[in-house]
Amino acid sequence: MSSSQIRACLEEILNFMQPHWEFVNCHMVSYLTEKHWQNYVPAEIRNEVADVESVQHCIETVFWQNDDRDNKYSGVKQFVANCGKYYLDKNVGVLTTIEQLNQAFGLVADETENLSIKEFMSEKKRHEVEITAKLVDRLIHSVARQNIDTHNYIVDAGDGKGYLSSRLALQYGYHVLGIDFQELNTENALERNRKLQRVWNGLVKRAELQQQGITSQRRGKSKNLPQSAAPMPETKADSAENEALYKTTAAYITPDLNIVQLLQQHFTQATDTSAICLTGLHTCGNLATTCLRLFHEQPQCKLICNIGCCYHLLQEEYAAPEYFANETISARQTTPGFPMSQFLRDKHLTLGRNARMLATQSLERVISERSAMNISLYYRALLEVLISESAEELRQKLQVGKVRKFANFNEYVALCCNKFATQNCNFRWNAAAVERVQEQFAADAHYMHLFYLLRMCFAQVIESLILLDRLLYLKEMGYAGSHLVAVFDAVISPRRFGIIAVKDAASS
Known part of the structure; x- marks a missing residue:
């Protein structure tokens, strides 16, 4: 896709x-007090759902069943389609297909x-790690064909627990440097990698048997393998030098961070001519964009494969x-x-922050x-209705955060008031007022649900703005070989789009 097409x-x-x-920037807290349904939902849609029964039927028909057999709720359907x-x-042409x-x-x-x-990760993380590691390996092999005499290194930005890094080192045999802001994360990642390395060969054999439809015996049970089971090839983890393949360091990543110098500190064989693949699996907020700038600033960084997340943390x-919340960062x-x-x-x-928060949600x-x-x-x-009625000056100012273990609204209010007390706020509620607002706004729970779904329809639109902005940046910097790719399954991993770019001889 060209720059002009992206624009x-x-x-x-x-x-x-x-x-x-x-x-998209309204706050759900103010849904009742600021009359969001009346102010933001088009009149055509409001007329289509005149009562609670029609609201419930609309949600079932349009969202859950995606039923287009009649023209009922045509306004809602058109809104979703738009x-x-x-x-x-x-949007045909925006994404690069596999x-x-x-x-x-x-x-x-x-x-x-x-x-x-x-083992060692959730099903969601397994889905992400397996696909990303395989993709990075294939991309590196492609770039390596253009630089036959160059040794390849991988820098994993926002390494976290080392899920992706350890897989790239253990399965594919790359020298990987994981960089994370928090030193505790780097220590935990190494410990996880050591545990994983000790059992890696067994895990590989079990996985390969499962691919053949063979249920392997657990440890402690000895049984001859069926003749259909092929001999297990030696994996990258069998090599004695594997201990040195994956290393971590604690550093705050900025566009001018010298990653070549960092690599040389941890891998003595790394040189100024080494080719670097910069990757990151769900780099949060600004880290995703910093990686794109780092890719541009570092000549030795030949390839980037970055999958971002946490748009609400973007500055x-x-x-x-x-x-x-994190003032240090x-x-x-x-x-x-x-x-x-x-x-x-x-x-x-x-x-706007609320719009970016919305972009992280998955319809x-x-x-x-x-x-x-x-x-x-x-x-x-x-609760905001109660606050507005009894303490107008505190409207939209009290921080509630997550509230757990409540069976009804009365318990929810009591728990919130306990939190307010720790904020030096002595908000008091009237039991009769609590009952009254529940009765007064009982139907609004259903309308709010439909409002929530309608608003969520904008989530991917805002995500499109964020990611196309990143892709256009790379194009503006002269990287014609830059792509936006759908990497993961949308339901399993909603933050599924990857930015992939390579430096050719002209752009290096």
């Missing part, structure tokens, strides 16, 4: 979003099944200062994470699981 796509999205910015036009995977990626990198289509190591250049974030492209910077585009997962809106959202909106 045109961004312009279309911005035109679509122009009347909806207040909608948003869907700007989803990355619905087939197109194979062609761009000269890769042969790979039909082999991923090696499924289920916006043109937004008013926002509350940020906030103070070190000197380079804004949005917008990156000159095109959107010229427009001084601001998304696909909600629909797949038929998930009802969390009752705590409704209870918090009811």
Whole structure:
């Protein structure tokens, strides 16, 4: 996709979003007190769902069943369809398909099944790690063909527990340096890798047997393997030098971080001519954009494969200062994470924190699981009514956070008031008022659920803006070989889009 095409796509999205910015930036806390249903939901939709029964039927028909057999709720259906036009995977030409990626990198289509190591991680993380590790390996092999005499190293930004790093070292045999801001994370990642390494060969053999439909015996049970089981090849973990393949370091990643120097500190064989693949699996907030800038600033960084997440933690250049829980990280974030492209910077585009929070949510997962809106959202909106009635000066100022283990609204209010006491706020409630607001707004729980789903339709539209901005930045920097790819299953891992770019001889 060319720069001009990306700009045109961004312009279309911005035109679509122009009347909806207040909608996506409204706060669910204020749903009742600021009359969000009346203010933001189009009149056509409000007329289609005139009572609670029609609201429930609309949710079932449009969202859960996706039933288009009649024109009932045509306004809601059109609303959903209008948003869907700007989803990355619905917009032809925006995403690079796996087939197109194979062609761009000269890769042969790979039909082999991923090696499924289920231990030491959740099913979601396994899905992400297996796919990402295999993708990175294939990309590195493609780039290595252009630099035959160059040794390849991998830098994993935001290494965390080392899920991806350890897989790249153990299964694929790469020298990997995991970088994480927190030293405790780097220590835990190494310990996890040591435990995983001790049992790696057994895990590999079990996984390969399972691929053949053979249930392997657990430790302590000896039984001859069936003749159909092929001899197990030696894995990368069998090598004595594997201990040195994966290392970690604690550092705060900035665009000017000298990753070549860091590699040389940990791998003595690394040189200034070594080719580096910069990767990151779910790099949070600004770290994703910092990695793109780091890729541009470091000549030895030949390849990047970055999958971002946590858009709500992005620092916006043109937004008013926002509350940020981790002040240590906030103070070190000197380079804004949005917008990156000159095109959107010229427009001084601001998304807003609530819009970015919305972009992290997954409509696909909600629909797949038929998930009802969390009752705590409704209870918090009811609580805001109580606060507005008895302490107007505290409206939208009290921090509730997560509230657990409540059976009803009365218990929820009691728990919240206990929290307020720790904030030196002596908010008091009247038991009669609690009962009254529940009766007064009983029907609104259903309308709020539909509002929640309608608002969530914008999530992927905002995500499109964020990711296309990153892709355009790379194009503006001269990296024609940059791509936006759907890497994961949308339901299993909603933050599924990867930015992949390679430096050719002209751009190096």
